[in-house]
Structures are given as structure tokens and as C-alpha cells.
Amino acid sequence: MDNTRWCLQLWPKNHPNGIHIEFYLVREADKNEPGPIRVAFELSFLDSYGIQLVKKVKEASFQKGDTKGFAEFLEQTEVKNPRTEYLPEKNQLLVGR
Secondary structure: OOOOOEEEEEEEEEEOOEEEEEEEEEEOOOOOOOOOEEEEEEEEEEOOOOOEEEEEEEEEEEOOOOEEEEEEEEEHHHHOOOOOOOOOOOOOOOEEO
């Protein structure tokens, strides 16, 4: 697993029940690691002090090129809400863990 490459995907999507931000962990398709890898992972948004504002946890088995995560991680209206600190400065979103 040490040679496996990972990346995060973060993007909005329209849903019948509103607009959500999607957040995914992606195992890149590389030549180094064969077979599936089982991973427990946490995806979270942090405030400007590093405190978690929202988090979701999942355990999944990843093949090369697999994407796993949350189609409805957070409603966009929450991110744009001035009472929350999702966008503390100049519309920068803090993502962590």
C-alpha cells in the first residue's frame, strides 16, 4: 500500500432534493500495487483553526482506479451560509484528514 497513489475529488452535483457537494477518495490506476486494498477513511471539512465542521467515515475495498466516498457529503447552502466557517477567507474551502 505504500506505493499506492491516492487523490481526492470534490465537486457539486444537482440532486432532486437539492444541491450537494460530493467528496471522494480515488485510488489511482498505477502499476505498483496489485489487487484490491481495504481502507478505512475519513473525509472532513475543517474550519480555519483545524476543527472539524463535518466528517464522514467509510470502509471500502479499492481496486485500481476505484472511486469511493459520498455523493451527498454536504449541502452547498451550508457552505455558503455566513454563520458557518466553511469559507473563512476569500472563498477558500479547507479540506482535511
